[in-house]
Structures are given as C-alpha cells and as structure tokens.
C-alpha cells in the first residue's frame with residue numbers, strides 16, 4: 542500500500558508516519574506499541590463543572606486538568622487515564638495554547654448502579670486539587686486536514702470534545718475556511734453544551750454552518766432563537782434534511798469528521814453516505830483522508 546518504513550528503537554516520529562500512512566488508506570490501528578503514548582504524567586484536576594443539570598440524559602462534566610509540562614498535542618489526540626492496571630481513553634477538547642487540558646465526560650453506571658470505573662472517578666470521586674496519572678496518545682487517524690479544506694464536523698454527546706478541539710484549531714489557523722458543525726444532544730433546555738462559544742464562532746464566521754439537534758425536543762417552533770439551525774430529532778435525521786448541502790460541500794472537496802457514538806449515530810450516518818454516494822466513493826473519501834471517525 543505504501544513504501545516500507547524503517548522504525549529504529551520505536552522512534553516516535555517513524556511510528557507517527559506509519560499511523561499517518563494507515564490513516565491515509567482509511568485504516569486505523571489500536572496503538573499497541575508503547576512508544577505511541579507519551580510518558581505517564583500526574584495531572585492536577587483544576588476544575589470540574591456539571592454542564593447539564595436537569596437533563597434527561599446522564600450527567601455531563603467539563604474537566605480542566607493541568608497542562609502536561611513537556612507534551613504537545615493537536616486536535617484529534619486522546620488523553621489516557623490510568624487507573625490500577627486499566628486505562629480509559631478520553632478525547633482532548635482543548636489545545637495546548639489554552640493552557641489547560643480539557644475533557645468532556647459522561648458519568649456512566651453499571652446495571653447495579655455502581656459508577657463506571659473511569660467516568661465515576663473523573664466525574665465524582667477525583668478531588669479537585671489532587672493528581673491522577675494520564676498519558677497522551679497521538680491519534681493521526683483523527684488529525685485535521687490542511688487548514689484550507691472545508692470541514693464538516695458531525696457528532697453527538699461527548700463527541701463534542703473531539704470536535705471542539707478541531708474548531709479551536711480552525712479558529713487559530715484559518716478562521717475563514719468553510720466549517721460546518723452538526724451536533725446532537727437530548728434536551729434544548731438542559732443540554733446546550735458550550736453554547737456561548739459555538740454562537741461566538743458562528744457569529745465570527747469560524748463556523749459557516751451550525752446545526753444543533755435535540756432528540757427530546759417536541760418541535761422546532763418551541764426552541765428559542767439562536768445562531769444557526771435547530772432541529773428536533775437525531776443528528777442523522779437532520780443530516781438527511783441537509784443532504785443537498787452535504788453533497789455540495791463534498792463536491793467542493795470537504796472532509797467529514799465524526800466523533801461520538803459508534804452505535805446509532807456513526808453507523809446510521811455511514812449508511813446514509815453509502816446510500817447517497819455508493820461504497821466506491823466512500824472508499825475514495827477514506828483513501829483521501831476525507832472521511833474520518835473517532836467513535837466509541
């Protein structure tokens with residue numbers, strides 16, 4: 542598929558090139574080589590904020606962690622939390638310029654009501670001002686395209702974390718390049734995650750299109766005025782309505798980035814795209830690195 546790469550002593554740069562080549566082929570690999578992770582660092586929890594009181598969905602928290610002193614990361618990269626001998630991955634929502642490492646975490650519970658190992662720690666148990674071990678994982682399969690490429694960002698729930706990092710990167714590198722965010726949550730009253738910032742990006746042209754979808758909204762007419770378009774229903778339903786626009790953007794060379802739920806959202810969008818474009822065209826988009834997913 543591509544010329545062989547020589548990797549000497551797990552050299553990080555060579556491993557990243559390997560991942561980039563795979564990503565360009567539309568493939569991703571779980572990073573099983575230790576050299577792909579930065580060393581573990583003790584990061585301090587600086588602040589934790591509950592974002593969706595009253596929501597019909599599980600609680601969602603924004604966490605600010607201290608910035609790891611010697612690490613660099615870019616939009617698409619992952620923070621790996623190490624607890625006992627387990628680890629959990631979380632999309633990084635901020636950029637190093639912002640001077641903190643931001644996460645967006647959904648509190649999860651087992652059927653018996655016990656908190657999830659990672660999310661329970663992050664959302665409830667971790668005392669602010671203390672540290673936990675993290676490593677940063679470079680994730681070239683979800684790195685940004687060149688800053689001039691029109692970008693379609695689609696996601697739901699905590700997927701907004703990974704998409705926000707891309708938006709922030711766009712706002713710094715090429716704020717006038719076409720960028721479209723299509724995002725879904727549950728309730729328009731309680732789940733307006735990072736609304737002010739998204740509105741600001743829309744008003745200043747960083748976002749040329751903004752679609753917010755609320756699955757528990759009873760009717761669009763009931764939703765208050767705001768920037769962009771608002772839909773009741775799931776992201777995939779709104780995308781169906783925006784088919785013409787999506788095809789137009791793809792014609793102009795846009796890349797599609799999807800972050801959030803694998804089941805439901807990402808799989809339905811995949812089906813829609815297969816229906817509209819056919820599998821050959823999808824394969825071509827993947828090979829060109831124009832259709833990328835970070836879903837879980």
Ligand SMILES: Cc1cc2nc3c(=O)[nH]c(=O)nc-3n(C[C@H](O)[C@H](O)[C@H](O)COP(=O)(O)OP(=O)(O)OC[C@H]3O[C@@H](n4cnc5c(N)ncnc54)[C@H](O)[C@@H]3O)c2cc1C
Nearest residue numbers: 630631632645646647649650651657658659660699702837
């Ligand atoms: C690349 C990547 C990026 C991720 N980014 C984020 C992120 O930005 N924010 C975030 O909150 N999570 C993210 N996750 C998911 C995260 O890693 C954990 O899986 C999640 O926090 C649950 O872990 P836990 O230890 O709390 O739950 P566990 O103790 O493993 O399980 C608790 C309960 O939750 C259920 N559960 C576990 N995982 C999921 C899931 N993904 N969907 C639905 N139910 C589940 C289990 O069935 C169980 O009932 C990401 C995962 C990956 C692979």
